[in-house]
Amino acid sequence: MAEAAQTISDHIHKMLDDLTRAERQLALSVLENYPASGLGPLTALAKDADVSVPTVARMVQKLGYKGYPEFQAALREELKAKVKTPIAKHDTWAEAAPSGHILNRFTEAVIENIRLTLGQIDPTAFDQACDLIADADRHLFIVGGRITHTLAEYLFLHMQVIRPHVTHVQSTSNTWPHYLLNAKEGDVFVIFDVRRYENNTLKLAELAHERGAKIVLMTDQWRSPVHQVATVCLSNRIVVPSAWDSATTMMLLLETMISSVQTLNWTQTKARIEGLEDMFDQTKLFRKFT
């Protein structure tokens, strides 16, 4: 046990580079629900990680143990030690960092934001927003501000794959009035607006509303003035220990929305995705992953 004070989890993590693919797959599986999985029989672990028995035997030795039983014994020792420590509270997310470390403070705040945001969300409103966004008969405009335009673009990138007739508008640009000319009754605007609320965005929203468009607003807990003309308003907690606001909660909601919308018209979407993947493959834009 020359490996000093580091946990086996650390050790495995450090060795990750020296492991081959199957071994790494196994290692990640061990870490997945650590340490329980490593305490069962070797064969069970192999099946769980979807690798062969010899692979497990090989990796354990590569990690420096004489055999699987010795590895298990080490795990048990660690578990025994860990339980004894009264700091078993899970307020440390990054276990290797002190609880006052920014990693833990920030994560704690974000989780709290998520809890509060989700706790007061109206599932009906959420579903309604998804329905609107999924409806390919409506042109979809996605509007972001100075900071939020990255979120808007994230949504745009995905919607572009899922459905036709999507436009990304930046409210800080002076070209958005041109886009608005094309908007007709029943079209949908997804608008991002958090403090400090932007006048451009409000103006855009009002004009869109006048033209009979539906508005889905993604805002913060104090709600942008846009909410007065919004059909659906989803408000997020965004306060974190930082000089900035957090977009993480909104990102979560956004991705949930993307997942939901995609499910809603999967049949129509599937072909689009496959076509796109083919095109990417053909142009070799990406490297095939395995």
Next chain:
Amino acid sequence: MAEAAQTISDHIHKMLDDLTRAERQLALSVLENYPASGLGPLTALAKDADVSVPTVARMVQKLGYKGYPEFQAALREELKAKVKTPIAKHDTWAEAAPSGHILNRFTEAVIENIRLTLGQIDPTAFDQACDLIADADRHLFIVGGRITHTLAEYLFLHMQVIRPHVTHVQSTSNTWPHYLLNAKEGDVFVIFDVRRYENNTLKLAELAHERGAKIVLMTDQWRSPVHQVATVCLSNRIVVPSAWDSATTMMLLLETMISSVQTLNWTQTKARIEGLEDMFDQTKLFRKFT
């Protein structure tokens, strides 16, 4: 084994009265450092509790298990569940929605991603990354791919405020070689690369590495090939119930990083922020329509 609802520890406690002296002695030893001792071999447990082997076998059956292995399996299951529990107390995040609703399923997955990502992150590496990014003497290049470029831009927007000499590079664009010409030894590249990994990004990273630049890599749990030339590699869990991967965990890490970097050179940053705010006000960039 109908006692599904309660923990094995509880169960043992309850049975304590029905046990004989040696069995009780054994049971207490099991509870002593629970559950580690029960996960080793039967003989070890017997010796540990200072009872005989048959006593262990007898007690296990008295507890209602078919044999010692089954008892161990139950312990492992409980351990597995327990590790997850600190967060799982929020069975339903969106209280108004059924637990099967996508809002709850998705959030559950993201929280799990966060837990796993933070759990295996190396705070030293994280701090090192922050130090590199905070160092105004090094030019900072931020590189994103097709999807990740929104994250890259999010980082860029903030870094632009916090420090000078920041450049946003899109690896999918064919203009990035021009940026690379300006990179000199000691400069820092923050590179985003998740599956499916992009060849352009890898090429860019390799060239940057050759020029002596430091590379901070934000990638997924399988790690982009860029990690071979990276100074710091931060890997994130990204799997969610969706056709796409989740960027939420990475966003969290990113914002934590921004917060940390900003704190590191706050004195230098403060003036920049104030100056910028003034400029926004003066140019009325956001008030055109008031």
Next chain:
DNA sequence: ACTGATCTGTGATAAATATTTCACAATTGT
């Protein structure tokens, strides 16, 4: 203090499982 019933440990053994290791084929990446 005695008795009888119950509990417990010993040592041995058979049965069951788990581990380790082969050689070789299939697969993968370069």
Next chain:
DNA sequence: ACAATTGTGAAATATTTATCACAGATCAGT
């Protein structure tokens, strides 16, 4: 096409578990 990796199936080995008979210990009640 070559080298490295990985899986397969099997067999040998090692370990663990379950159980037995029996002897000693314990204890309650007389």
